[in-house]
Amino acid sequence: MSLYFDYVILPILAVSLFIMLIRLFKGPEVVDRVVALDLLITSGVGVVAVYSISTDQNTFMDVGLILALIAFLGTIAFSYYIEKKGKE
Amino acid sequence: MTDIIIAIISTIGACVILVASIGIWRMPDFYLRLSVTVKAATLGSGLLLLSAAIYFPQTSVTTKAIATIFFLILTAPVSGHMIGRAAYFIGTPLWKGTIRDDLKGMYDYENHRLRSRNEREKEENEVKVNQSKEGNSSSEPPPSTI
Numbered sequence: 001m002s003l004y005f006d007y008v009i010l011p012i013l014a015v016s017l018f019i020m021l022i023r024l025f026k027g028p029e030v031v032d033r034v035v036a037l038d039l040l041i042t043s044g045v046g047v048v049a050v051y052s053i054s055t056d057q058n059t060f061m062d063v064g065l066i067l068a069l070i071a072f073l074g075t076i077a078f079s080y081y082i083e084k085k086g087k088e
Numbered sequence: 089m090t091d092i093i094i095a096i097i098s099t100i101g102a103c104v105i106l107v108a109s110i111g112i113w114r115m116p117d118f119y120l121r122l123s124v125t126v127k128a129a130t131l132g133s134g135l136l137l138l139s140a141a142i143y144f145p146q147t148s149v150t151t152k153a154i155a156t157i158f159f160l161i162l163t164a165p166v167s168g169h170m171i172g173r174a175a176y177f178i179g180t181p182l183w184k185g186t187i188r189d190d191l192k193g194m195y196d197y198e199n200h201r202l203r204s205r206n207e208r209e210k211e212e213n214e215v216k217v218n219q220s221k222e223g224n225s226s227s228e229p230p231p232s233t234i
Contacts, residue, residue, distance in 0.1 A: 001091050001094070004095055005098070009098050009102045012102040012103070012105075012106055013105060013106075015106065015109075016102075016105045016106045016109035017109070019109040019110065019112070019113045020109050020112060022113060023113055029118060029175070031118055031174065031175040031178075031180055032118055034171055035112070035118070035121060035122055035125060035171060038125075038126075038129075038167060038171070039109075039112060039125045042129040042133050043105050043108070043109075043129055043133060045133045045136075045137065045156065045160070046101060046102075046105060046132055046133040046135075046136035046137065047136075049133075049136045049137045049140040049153070050098065050102075050136055050139075050140075052140060053094070053098075053139065053140055053144075058144050058146065061140065061149055061152045061153055061156070062152070064137065064153075064156050065152060065155065065156045065159070068156055068159050068160050068163070069159070072159075072163040072164075072166075075167035075170070076166075076167055076170055078171070078174075079167070079170040079171040079173070079174040080170070082174040082175075082177075082178060083173065083174035083177050083178070083200070085178075086177070086178060
């Protein structure tokens with residue numbers, strides 16, 4: 001079970017995170033970067049869940065809950081200030 | 089048996105996250121990227137968390153995983169809506185192949201309010217009525233002042 005997660009699921013997730021990182025660096029507008037960051041953290045919750053299965057340590061699930069909270073609050077704060085500031 | 093179920097669910101979740109990342113990489117427009125990624129990331133992370141909830145036998149861990157899934161499903165649409173609204177406000181360009189933009193002219197840029205089409209037509213009619221009243225009143229007074 002652990003081998004399957006180590007050699008199949010985690011590499012797929014690693015490739016996905018790398019592709020999201022490309023958009024985070026490339027994004028032409030600031031909102032593209034915000035969405036890429038939100039997607040990166042939300043996928044990070046899934047990575048944490050898979051890693052906690054792979055190492056058989058259930059303490060990591062707390063980290064997933066906190067990451068989901070941070071993703072939501074970060075996106076809300078970014079959109080609030082972007083809308084308040086206007087363009088440039 | 090449980091191992092097979094966990095393997096299937098987590099494989100589907102990882103593939104959905106891969107689809108989301110390809111979507112954010114290849115889509116031509118901010119709004120298309122937003123519409124692809126928010127749903128796919130929620131589904132993918134939800135499936136991976138579900139596999140963790142099935143894998144661990146302790147009730148506390150299962151409850152934690154299900155609470156995280158519930159929180160993700162609850163908050164992803166809200167954050168997606170807010171960032172899309174902010175992006176429309178600062179004038180993020182649409183894809184050149186976009187054929188209609190229903191929000192065009194519907195936002196009041198001064199007090200950040202969205203008006204519906206009916207509300208807008210009603211306000212325009214009120215303005216017209218006021219203008220015609222003012223026109224009548226402006227045409228009446230001159231004789232009385234003289």
